[in-house]
Amino acid sequence: MSGALRGLSRVERPATLADRAREELRAAVMAGQFEPGAKLTVRSVARALGVSLTPAREALYGLVSEGALETGANGTTSIPVLTEARVQELLVIRCALEGAAARAAAERITEAGLAELRACDAALQAAHRKGAFKELMALNWQFHFAIYAAADMPLLVRMIEGCWLMTGSYLNVIYPEYGQADHGLANHAAIVAAMEARDGDRLAAAIRTDIEMASRALLAVIAGRAAAEGA
Amino acid sequence: MSGALRGLSRVERPATLADRAREELRAAVMAGQFEPGAKLTVRSVARALGVSLTPAREALYGLVSEGALETGANGTTSIPVLTEARVQELLVIRCALEGAAARAAAERITEAGLAELRACDAALQAAHRKGAFKELMALNWQFHFAIYAAADMPLLVRMIEGCWLMTGSYLNVIYPEYGQADHGLANHAAIVAAMEARDGDRLAAAIRTDIEMASRALLAVIAGRAAAEGA
DNA sequence: CAGCATTCTTCGTTATAACAGATAACACAA
DNA sequence: TTGTGTTATCTGTTATAACGAAGAATGCTG
Numbered sequence: 001m002s003g004a005l006r007g008l009s010r011v012e013r014p015a016t017l018a019d020r021a022r023e024e025l026r027a028a029v030m031a032g033q034f035e036p037g038a039k040l041t042v043r044s045v046a047r048a049l050g051v052s053l054t055p056a057r058e059a060l061y062g063l064v065s066e067g068a069l070e071t072g073a074n075g076t077t078s079i080p081v082l083t084e085a086r087v088q089e090l091l092v093i094r095c096a097l098e099g100a101a102a103r104a105a106a107e108r109i110t111e112a113g114l115a116e117l118r119a120c121d122a123a124l125q126a127a128h129r130k131g132a133f134k135e136l137m138a139l140n141w142q143f144h145f146a147i148y149a150a151a152d153m154p155l156l157v158r159m160i161e162g163c164w165l166m167t168g169s170y171l172n173v174i175y176p177e178y179g180q181a182d183h184g185l186a187n188h189a190a191i192v193a194a195m196e197a198r199d200g201d202r203l204a205a206a207i208r209t210d211i212e213m214a215s216r217a218l219l220a221v222i223a224g225r226a227a228a229e230g231a
Numbered sequence: 232m233s234g235a236l237r238g239l240s241r242v243e244r245p246a247t248l249a250d251r252a253r254e255e256l257r258a259a260v261m262a263g264q265f266e267p268g269a270k271l272t273v274r275s276v277a278r279a280l281g282v283s284l285t286p287a288r289e290a291l292y293g294l295v296s297e298g299a300l301e302t303g304a305n306g307t308t309s310i311p312v313l314t315e316a317r318v319q320e321l322l323v324i325r326c327a328l329e330g331a332a333a334r335a336a337a338e339r340i341t342e343a344g345l346a347e348l349r350a351c352d353a354a355l356q357a358a359h360r361k362g363a364f365k366e367l368m369a370l371n372w373q374f375h376f377a378i379y380a381a382a383d384m385p386l387l388v389r390m391i392e393g394c395w396l397m398t399g400s401y402l403n404v405i406y407p408e409y410g411q412a413d414h415g416l417a418n419h420a421a422i423v424a425a426m427e428a429r430d431g432d433r434l435a436a437a438i439r440t441d442i443e444m445a446s447r448a449l450l451a452v453i454a455g456r457a458a459a460e461g462a
Numbered sequence: 463c464a465g466c467a468t469t470c471t472t473c474g475t476t477a478t479a480a481c482a483g484a485t486a487a488c489a490c491a492a
Numbered sequence: 493t494t495g496t497g498t499t500a501t502c503t504g505t506t507a508t509a510a511c512g513a514a515g516a517a518t519g520c521t522g
Contacts, residue, residue: 089387466520469517
């Protein structure tokens with residue numbers, strides 16, 4: 001008797017204000033729209049998003065629990081500042097996590113996934129030639145997570161996302177070091193090649209060098225910042 | 232002029248209700264006091280802890296953001312139920328994370344850390360002989376995190392804690408499989424030996440087998456549960 | 463001008479009220 | 493008995509008010 005109900009599309013449940021607020025905040029952090037160390041007050045977030053304190057607070061503290069934001073001694077939340085030790089630690093963690101994801105992805109990636117990866121790489125090279133900075137960063141994200149998505153491990157991808165989020169606020173500052181590094185793109189070619197060969201070990205190694213290069217750039221940036229701070 | 236102020240101990244800032252609630256909840260989850268899949272409503276938590284909705288909500292959703300709890304389609308939060316795929320994924324993640332932590336710990340552990348580790352192992356064996364189940368689980372936690380603490384990598388330890396939290400609700404159910412496994416304790420001896428030799432690779436391998444054994448036990452348990460569910 | 467106290471503003475925290483959607487219990491008709 | 497409509501209760505969501513602590517600004521005193 002449900003024949004007459006065929007063809008009804010499921011009505012989409014509107015996301016809660018708190019969820020949308022968190023997503024908005026996460027995107028902003030990821031895009032590097034906040035200076036490292038910037039303070040985010042509950043009320044300012046609420047005002048900026050046009051919601052009351054409750055959802056703003058939930059969004060903020062959700063990101064704190066994810067590790068994307070930090071909460072100071074008196075409860076004020078702020079964009080994390082990266083110390084050298086922290087970057088080194090993130091390097092180790094990312095190598096472990098993304099290496100595991102890469103190995104799994106090399107086994108399971110489909111032909112469609114490979115095509116998407118190649119397309120990402122092409123767009124990335126185009127953006128690099130154009131010198132389009134923001135686009136390049138976004139495409140770099142897309143490129144890597146196209147790999148990790150192929151691993152079909154949602155928890156793992158979530159954790160990797162958390163790691164990337166922690167360095168998000170430095171994406172704007174990292175460009176002079178990172179953009180001119182042509183070997184970065186050469187390495188991306190190595191990643192694609194290893195993936196096409198479905199060689200998990202080689203893929204993990206290539207990704208490790210990618211992470212190491214990014215970490216090196218980050219270290220240079222924060223060293224420069226520390227020097228500027230001291231001056 | 233601050234000479235007269237010498238010896239004053241820092242007055243401890245009272246933790247917020249939300250923090251204490253989250254800690255209470257986390258401990259309960261970790262101790263396996265909730266059945267897998269149990270629903271945790273905001274109001275019931277608030278009532279149980281004697282606080283209002285706001286801190287209870289923050290505690291619940293903080294643990295959700297950490298991955299220790301799950302939130303269903305309609306917003307109800309519940310203890311995560313582990314599928315086989317999820318356990319396999321956690322196995323991979325834990326091997327990557329705890330392997331990295333083990334390698335770092337093998338390099339940096341102090342003599343005091345080694346002593347603590349040996350004490351933990353001794354207590355663990357005693358608890359095993361007594362058949363003290365809860366004590367054994369708590370000591371096992373202590374043993375492993377004594378290792379990871381030696382790595383001096385707070386972010387990494389935090390992530391590992393998150394992984395352990397996800398399996399917390401199964402600690403009560405896992406005993407028949409896990410408790411009688413004497414080779415588990417033999418493996419702990421191997422861990423201590425590798426740590427004493429500061430052999431990172433051997434330590435990582437030993438920890439990997441420990442994780443694999445625990446995963447096997449978990450898989451057996453959830454397979455049994457699935458069969459019971461179908462019956 | 464420096465140092466200190468005071469006031470005022472801002473902020474985090476918590477409780478509460480009100481609303482909407484979901485779930486369960488129940489009664490009634492086929 | 494099974495299916496259905498109704499009601500009552502429960503639950504998540506959000507806004508708001510109020511309280512205390514922290515910080516900034518101001519003014520006063522030396």
